[in-house]
Structures are given as structure tokens and as C-alpha cells.
Amino acid sequence: MSARWTWHGGGLEAARRHFGAGDWIDLSTGINPHPWPGAANMVFDWQRLPEPEALTRLEATAAGFFGVDPRHVCAVPGSEIGLRLTGALVSRPARHFAPSYRTHGEMIANCAPIEPEAARGHDGTLILANPNNPDGRVTGGAAMRALLNRRGTDDWLLVDEAFADVDPGASVATLVDDDAKLIVFRSFGKFFGLAGVRLGFVIAPQTVVAALRERLGAWPLSAAAIAIGTAAYADRNWIAATRARRRADAAALDALLVRQGYRPVGECPLFRLIEVDDAQALFERLARRAILTRPFADQPRWLRIGLPANADARARLEAALTDG
Amino acid sequence: MSARWTWHGGGLEAARRHFGAGDWIDLSTGINPHPWPGAANMVFDWQRLPEPEALTRLEATAAGFFGVDPRHVCAVPGSEIGLRLTGALVSRPARHFAPSYRTHGEMIANCAPIEPEAARGHDGTLILANPNNPDGRVTGGAAMRALLNRRGTDDWLLVDEAFADVDPGASVATLVDDDAKLIVFRSFGKFFGLAGVRLGFVIAPQTVVAALRERLGAWPLSAAAIAIGTAAYADRNWIAATRARRRADAAALDALLVRQGYRPVGECPLFRLIEVDDAQALFERLARRAILTRPFADQPRWLRIGLPANADARARLEAALTDG
Numbered sequence: 001m002s003a004r005w006t007w008h009g010g011g012l013e014a015a016r017r018h019f020g021a022g023d024w025i026d027l028s029t030g031i032n033p034h035p036w037p038g039a040a041n042m043v044f045d046w047q048r049l050p051e052p053e054a055l056t057r058l059e060a061t062a063a064g065f066f067g068v069d070p071r072h073v074c075a076v077p078g079s080e081i082g083l084r085l086t087g088a089l090v091s092r093p094a095r096h097f098a099p100s101y102r103t104h105g106e107m108i109a110n111c112a113p114i115e116p117e118a119a120r121g122h123d124g125t126l127i128l129a130n131p132n133n134p135d136g137r138v139t140g141g142a143a144m145r146a147l148l149n150r151r152g153t154d155d156w157l158l159v160d161e162a163f164a165d166v167d168p169g170a171s172v173a174t175l176v177d178d179d180a181k182l183i184v185f186r187s188f189g190k191f192f193g194l195a196g197v198r199l200g201f202v203i204a205p206q207t208v209v210a211a212l213r214e215r216l217g218a219w220p221l222s223a224a225a226i227a228i229g230t231a232a233y234a235d236r237n238w239i240a241a242t243r244a245r246r247r248a249d250a251a252a253l254d255a256l257l258v259r260q261g262y263r264p265v266g267e268c269p270l271f272r273l274i275e276v277d278d279a280q281a282l283f284e285r286l287a288r289r290a291i292l293t294r295p296f297a298d299q300p301r302w303l304r305i306g307l308p309a310n311a312d313a314r315a316r317l318e319a320a321l322t323d324g
Numbered sequence: 325m326s327a328r329w330t331w332h333g334g335g336l337e338a339a340r341r342h343f344g345a346g347d348w349i350d351l352s353t354g355i356n357p358h359p360w361p362g363a364a365n366m367v368f369d370w371q372r373l374p375e376p377e378a379l380t381r382l383e384a385t386a387a388g389f390f391g392v393d394p395r396h397v398c399a400v401p402g403s404e405i406g407l408r409l410t411g412a413l414v415s416r417p418a419r420h421f422a423p424s425y426r427t428h429g430e431m432i433a434n435c436a437p438i439e440p441e442a443a444r445g446h447d448g449t450l451i452l453a454n455p456n457n458p459d460g461r462v463t464g465g466a467a468m469r470a471l472l473n474r475r476g477t478d479d480w481l482l483v484d485e486a487f488a489d490v491d492p493g494a495s496v497a498t499l500v501d502d503d504a505k506l507i508v509f510r511s512f513g514k515f516f517g518l519a520g521v522r523l524g525f526v527i528a529p530q531t532v533v534a535a536l537r538e539r540l541g542a543w544p545l546s547a548a549a550i551a552i553g554t555a556a557y558a559d560r561n562w563i564a565a566t567r568a569r570r571r572a573d574a575a576a577l578d579a580l581l582v583r584q585g586y587r588p589v590g591e592c593p594l595f596r597l598i599e600v601d602d603a604q605a606l607f608e609r610l611a612r613r614a615i616l617t618r619p620f621a622d623q624p625r626w627l628r629i630g631l632p633a634n635a636d637a638r639a640r641l642e643a644a645l646t647d648g
Contacts, residue, residue, distance in 0.1 A: 044520065045520055046548075048334060049332075049513070077546070085539070189373070196373065196374055196547030197370050217402070217427060218404060219404055223522075
């Protein structure tokens with residue numbers, strides 16, 4: 001199996017080369033398969049440098065969605081670069097939850113993994129995702145506050161909330177303050193289903209926001225990222241409907257997996273993890289039926305499965321799981 | 325006069341608020357007013373994360389345009405962030421040409437200005453733009469090679485070639501090599517007239533490219549930046565025609581300025597600098613006629629004027645300059 005698929009989801013081009021063309025279903029990511037529909041018909045001003053005022057409006061609109069003061073919000077061209085730039089600023093000995101998203105182990109030099117259980121007693125700088133990726137486990141609000149309160153004077157709690165938008169109940173974004181050692185990362189592309197826009201947010205004390213802006217310079221975002229993000233975060237009806245629908249889709253995926261004898265792990269509404277004896281074999285079986293999932297090089301029993309877009313896609317997944 | 329206009333060009337929204345609505349001509353930037361036309365009709369895949377293969381194709385196409393090996397090319401979401409990320413990597417005592425683009429003084433901590441004349445004898449890390457901004461002066465190829473050869477063992481020559489695309493004769497991009505202490509920055513938005521796309525390139529030794537990729541993460545560019553950039557850099561006919569036309573436009577602007585008693589400075593085909601007794605007064609006179617130019621807070625005699633898009637815009641500029 002190519003390292004491409006265990007490196008990150010979304011490797012459809014490599015999958016087509018390896019397994020052949022066809023009507024592929026991409027379940028290898030945690031991206032909402034029903035994107036915010038407004039982007040398709042928008043016209044962008046590509047000619048001019050985006051106005052600072054437009055960036056400010058986007059950040060204010062996103063801050064409203066997150067429920068935080070806009071002064072704590074810094075837009076970035078994708079949460080991936082947001083994690084890495086912030087890691088370079090923090091630059092302290094750090095631990096990251098294991099298992100977790102790979103970038104968490106790369107964003108601060110010499111960052112070491114730590115089990116969630118052991119992390120409760122750790123007081124240094126700590127990086128985790130909530131909901132976690134790839135296992136979808138959610139750390140509740142009270143446990144998150146306990147983690148925050150345990151930080152030492154100079155140590156940070158860094159929380160990647162890339163998958164928090166469907167169910168923001170456990171988000172700690174509202175606890176960010178100039179006196180708190182807390183930085184939260186949010187992603188636009190996953191919940192809104194528009195990962196190609198490259199838009200994310202760092203929610204942090206104002207000193208960190210100022211340092212990030214210095215690293216980013218004056219025009220961190222494309223005209224499209226500003227226009228799409230501003231309109232999408234303001235679309236309260238779509239947001240409410242999408243939250244309900246993706247929860248229903250996740251329940252339908254759970255039911256399907258249980259019918260097929262799997263026990264899905266986690267509570268992230270945008271993907272599920274299953275444990276099997278030979279995840280590589282199952283990955284390949286599904287791929288031969290043009291269904292791309294997400295295996296893990298260091299976890300040969302894990303397969304992560306994103307939300308099928310509709311009943312047809314669920315039926316194809318179920319048929320592929322049935323036909324050994 | 326608001327600090328907005330002396331901070332950077334392109335502040336049209338602030339200009340409308342201050343001077344009133346109207347049919348504004350924006351001559352405050354060095355952005356080609358005739359953009360590459362293909363972007364308007366392109367459809368983008370906003371849903372998926374851009375494939376790594378697509379990023380590689382963009383970098384290879386751009387490398388062909390620059391005349392360099394693709395292994396030395398790293399795409400970034402705007403040359404502004406490229407300058408700042410690279411500055412943080414280089415992180416050595418440095419000097420920057422004065423006058424020059426403001427970011428050059430901010431990209432490395434404690435960077436100090438140096439006169440071009442004095443820079444010839446300096447052997448530390450040096451940052452300059454060629455053509456220079458705002459005065460448009462071009463340092464020739466031989467002088468650039470002399471500057472490069474004078475660097476000490478650990479010191480860098482950093483060359484911002486944001487305005488080099490119309491006339492790349494003085495570009496040193498082809499001298500970048502793993503053994504050379506040379507990093508070159510290129511901008512997509514200025515020559516192609518699409519600054520809102522946010523796309524730039526760092527051309528550097530492979531160790532620097534690798535370090536930049538680590539800072540950027542896997543998806544530094546939007547789907548649109550990849551698609552537009554790949555198509556535009558491959559459009560040889562448009563590139564050749566645009567080079568000839570912008571040179572003609574710059575000559576027409578020169579003639580206009582000379583007719584009005586000014587002596588335009590520099591050879592950058594995308595803008596001209598003029599020296600006047602009271603640049604602020606001239607800025608305001610033009611702005612009251614809905615023509616936005618670029619004044620400088622620390623240079624009260626300077627006004628930078630971008631290329632008018634056509635004969636009508638030139639006529640309006642000339643009339644505004646005539647009517648004291």
C-alpha cells in the first residue's frame with residue numbers, strides 16, 4: 001500500500017492511478033460532503049489586494065460564530081499553517097496527545113507524544129484535538145477546563161477544534177483571554193465542506209494574535225477566502241440545518257457499521273474509526289470498489305471512514321463491506 | 325492625510341470614505357491594470373484539499389517561467405508571507421536597502437537600513453528589491469552578481485523580484501543553487517494583475533525550500549491559486565504581449581509626466597516615482613479628482629504613480645495634473 005494514503009486523507013488522484021478510474025467515493029477525509037452552496041456562484045475580485053477592512057469583517061463574523069471577542073481572532077490561510085506558525089511562536093517543550101493529528105507532533109520542535117490518561121497529570125505545554133482525530137473521542141467541557149487550569153505559568157494548552165463545528169458544546173474558545181494560557185484553532189473547510197478555500201482561525205491572547213499578524217503580513221488571505229468565509233459564517237440557517245443533518249448522517253453510518261459487525265469509535269460527527277484485524281486488507285477491498293478510506297501506517301488495525309454523502313453512497317459502502 | 329495611504333497602496337475603500345464615491349482610478353499600486361483574463365471564467369474545486377500533485381505541477385510551471393530547477397521553487401500564499409517566513413528562517417543580523425519596500429525592514433528582527441552605495445561594500449546578510457520599490461531603480465545583472473559574490477560564508481543575499489516579470493533581464497533567479505547564499509522572491513499578483521489570488525514563490529537552496537515547506541504544511545495554497553497560477557504561467561502568448569504592452573504604457577506615462585514638468589525616476593515598468601515640493605498636496609489634489617496615488621510618510625516629496633490602464637485614464641491623470 002502506498003504511503004500516500006496513510007499520510008493523509010484525500011489522495012484521490014493517487015488512488016485513481018493505483019486502483020483505476022471509476023466513480024470514486026472519497027471517505028478518506030473528515031470533510032463535510034455537503035458543502036456550503038454559496039461558493040459556487042460567487043464572483044471574486046482577484047485583481048485588487050484584499051482590503052484590510054474586508055479581513056476585519058471576516059474575523060468579526062467568524063468571532064460571532066465562535067462566540068468570542070474579535071480581538072482574539074486571527075484568520076490564517078488554513079488551520080494547518082496556523083498550527084505551524086503558532087507552534088513556532090510558542091516554542092516550548094511540549095507534549096501532544098497520542099493518537100492525534102500528525103501535525104501536532106511537528107508544530108513544535110521535539111514535541112513528544114503523551115497518552116490522554118497521563119496528560120491529565122502533566123502541567124507543561126500540551127497540544128490536543130477536540131474532537132480528537134483520528135479516533136473522534138470528545139473531551140468534555142469540565143475535563144478541558146481541568147486541563148487548562150493545570151498549566152504552569154509559562155505553559156500553554158493548545159486545542160485544535162478543527163472538527164468542533166457540528167457540535168461546539170465542548171469548545172473552549174470562549175475561555176480564551178489575555179490572561180489565559182490557551183490557544184484554540186478552528187478550521188473553515190471541514191464543517192463548511194470547502195477545504196480548497198484554505199481558511200482557518202487562531203483564537204488566542206492579543207499578544208499572540210499580534211505576533212501571528214507580524215508573521216503573516218498584511219494580506220494573509222485570498223479574495224475568495226475572505227468573501228466565502230464572511231458569507232458562510234453569517235449563514236445561520238444553513239449552519240443550523242447542517243448540524244442536524246450531519247448528526248443524522250453520522251448516526252446512519254454508525255448503524256451501517258454495526259450491522260456489518262463493526263464497533264465504531266468516537267463521537268465526531270464527520271467521521272468514524274473502526275478497528276479490524278487487517279485494516280490494510282479492508283482498505284484495499286474498499287478501494288477496489290472505488291471507495292477511498294483512511295488507513296494509518298503505525299496503527300495496522302485502524303480504518304477511518306468519513307461520512308457518505310447520501311443513501312446511495314451508504315448502500316455502496318455497505319455492499320462493499322458485505323462482499324468479503 | 326490618513327496613515328492608510330502612506331502605509332501601502334490599494335486603500336480604495338478608505339479613499340472612498342474620505343474623498344467620496346466616484347469613478348476612481350487606482351494608481352496607488354504597482355499591479356498591472358490589465359489582468360491575465362483566464363481567471364474570470366475558471367471554476368474551482370473548493371471542496372477538496374488541493375492534491376500535492378497539483379501543487380507540484382504549479383511549481384514546475386512557474387519554475388519554467390523563472391528559468392530555474394523546480395527543486396528550488398517553493399510556492400507560498402503571497403510573496404509577503406514568503407518574505408516573512410524566510411526572514412524568520414534566516415534570522416541573522418541583516419541590512420536592507422533604503423529606500424525599499426517596508427516589509428524588508430520587518431522580515432528579520434533588528435534589520436537596519438543601508439544606502440545602496442554603502443551596500444556594495446557590505447558583506448553581511450542583505451535584503452533588496454530589484455527593480456526597487458518605490459523608486460523603481462534597477463540594479464543590473466553584473467552589479468547583482470558582484471553583490472552576491474561579496475557575501476560572507478553564512479550571510480545571505482535576499483532579492484525581492486516582485487516587479488521583475490515585465491523585464492526579467494536583471495533577475496538573479498537562475499543563480500540560485502544549493503551552494504549559493506541567494507534567495508529570490510517572486511510575486512504572481514503584480515505582473516499577472518491578480519493580487520487577490522495571493523500567490524508567490526521563494527526560489528532558494530533545497531535546504532531552505534524544505535524548511536519553508538515544514539513551516540507551511542501540506543496545503544499552503546487555495547485551489548484557485550493553484551489553478552490560476554498553473555494556467556497563467558503557461559500562457560506564453562499573453563506573457564509576451566503583456567511585456568511589450570506594459571513597456572509601451574510605461575513610456576506613455578513617462579511622456580505624460582515630462583509634459584507636465586515632472587522627471588519620473590526609475591525603470592520599473594509597473595510604476596513611476598516623481599519628486600515634488602509637496603507630495604501630500606498633489607496626492608490630495610489628485611484624490612479630489614478620484615485618482616489614488618501613493619505618498620510616503622517619511623518622504624514628503626515623493627509620489628508613486630502606477631500605470632494608468634488606458635488612454636482615457638492617462639487623459640484624466642494629465643488633466644488632474646494640469647489643473648492646479
